Amino acid sequence: MDDRAYREQNEKTIRSTQTALRNFRDFLVSKYPTETREIYCIPCQELDIYLASFFVDARQRDGSEYEPNSLANYQCGLERYLKEHHYAYSITRDREFQRSQDALKQKQLELKFKGKGNKPHKSMKLTLADELLLRKRGLLSRFNPEGLLNLVWLNNTKAFGHCTGFHSSTLKWGDVLLLTTETGLECLEWTYQDFTDPNARNRRSTTEFRIYATPHAPQTCPVQDYKEYAQRRPQAMLFEDAPFYLSIKPVVNLAALHWYNCQALGKNKLAKMVKTMCEKGNIPGRKTNFSVYQSCSTLSEAQSNQLVLICNDLRQQAV
DNA sequence: TGTCGCCACGACTCAAGTAG
DNA sequence: CTACTTGAGTCGTGGCGACA
Numbered sequence: 001m002d003d004r005a006y007r008e009q010n011e012k013t014i015r016s017t018q019t020a021l022r023n024f025r026d027f028l029v030s031k032y033p034t035e036t037r038e039i040y041c042i043p044c045q046e047l048d049i050y051l052a053s054f055f056v057d058a059r060q061r062d063g064s065e066y067e068p069n070s071l072a073n074y075q076c077g078l079e080r081y082l083k084e085h086h087y088a089y090s091i092t093r094d095r096e097f098q099r100s101q102d103a104l105k106q107k108q109l110e111l112k113f114k115g116k117g118n119k120p121h122k123s124m125k126l127t128l129a130d131e132l133l134l135r136k137r138g139l140l141s142r143f144n145p146e147g148l149l150n151l152v153w154l155n156n157t158k159a160f161g162h163c164t165g166f167h168s169s170t171l172k173w174g175d176v177l178l179l180t181t182e183t184g185l186e187c188l189e190w191t192y193q194d195f196t197d198p199n200a201r202n203r204r205s206t207t208e209f210r211i212y213a214t215p216h217a218p219q220t221c222p223v224q225d226y227k228e229y230a231q232r233r234p235q236a237m238l239f240e241d242a243p244f245y246l247s248i249k250p251v252v253n254l255a256a257l258h259w260y261n262c263q264a265l266g267k268n269k270l271a272k273m274v275k276t277m278c279e280k281g282n283i284p285g286r287k288t289n290f291s292v293y294q295s296c297s298t299l300s301e302a303q304s305n306q307l308v309l310i311c312n313d314l315r316q317q318a319v
Numbered sequence: 320t321g322t323c324g325c326c327a328c329g330a331c332t333c334a335a336g337t338a339g
Numbered sequence: 340c341t342a343c344t345t346g347a348g349t350c351g352t353g354g355c356g357a358c359a
Contacts, residue, residue: 019352
């Protein structure tokens with residue numbers, strides 16, 4: 001591979017290649033300590049045996065088995081590395097590497113049989129039922145700081161999260177505007193200005209996204225959530241450039257007007273919003289922020305209305 | 320099927336804010 | 340002030356899925 005082609009390789013691909021290489025080298029060091037050659041200097045018969053052994057016996061750091069896909073990725077990564085060093089064979093195709101190819105196939109079958117390869121890290125949808133439970137358990141609520149923060153975060157993420165250029169961690173207070181439409185309905189508007197768009201000079205390259213108020217269901221109205229959040233923010237954090245999400249005051253006085261610090265909520269917290277609220281709410285399943293995107297894409301209008309009705313019932317029961 | 324872009328997430332370090 | 344919490348920044352690992 002020439003320099004130009006090498007540079008054009010994606011950064012992530014390079015990283016992936018290096019990961020494969022590191023894991024394979026570590027494996028060699030631990031299992032065949034006398035082997036010190038660069039892997040592209042090892043003759044094919046020997047390398048084939050090492051690879052077969054790697055696919056069969058390699059384990060993750062914690063001792064558990066790899067996912068079948070990871071092993072295949074490693075094979076590809078090592079292939080890229082060997083190609084870079086003009087190795088004479090293809091470990092994925094050539095018959096000289098039949099043994100390791102078979103070992104990989106066999107291992108993948110074995111792992112699948114053991115129940116691996118079922119996408120264990122795939123995040124699960126945040127369902128309507130989940131949301132209801134979260135509301136019931138105060139994790140989506142206007143009546144406590146954490147619930148309120150979760151609520152506005154969820155409203156925003158559902159409405160704007162899928163848009164290019166929307167990032168929770170950089171969202172400013174002034175990025176979301178409270179407006180009233182011509183028909184008198186209130187709404188929240190997020191405007192995306194694409195500064196990278198080369199056409200921006202010629203035309204107005206902005207896109208608007210909105211969340212509309214639901215006056216028929218005030219208890220679950222996202223605009224009301226926003227207004228409540230605005231009230232609970234310290235006065236000093238109401239300027240345009242202030243971070244949208246603020247950290248919660250450690251000692252919470254529910255009776256106090258302001259519930260939040262003058263400090264931005266960090267990315268560590270933002271990245272785990274769904275995970276944290278689902279854990280605290282005892283919601284089963286693997287839930288991540290991505291779960292929200294999965295649910296909003298499939299949430300029909302009928303389902304939304306149903307949610308509103310159920311939540312209203314809940315509220316009345318609670319009173 | 321292999322390549323590659325993207326994402327989630329944990330681990331780690333160091334800096335800064337907050338309570339007492 | 341100190342102890343503690345939480346932030347930002349960064350890296351490594353590994354999974355998912357679009358695409359050719």
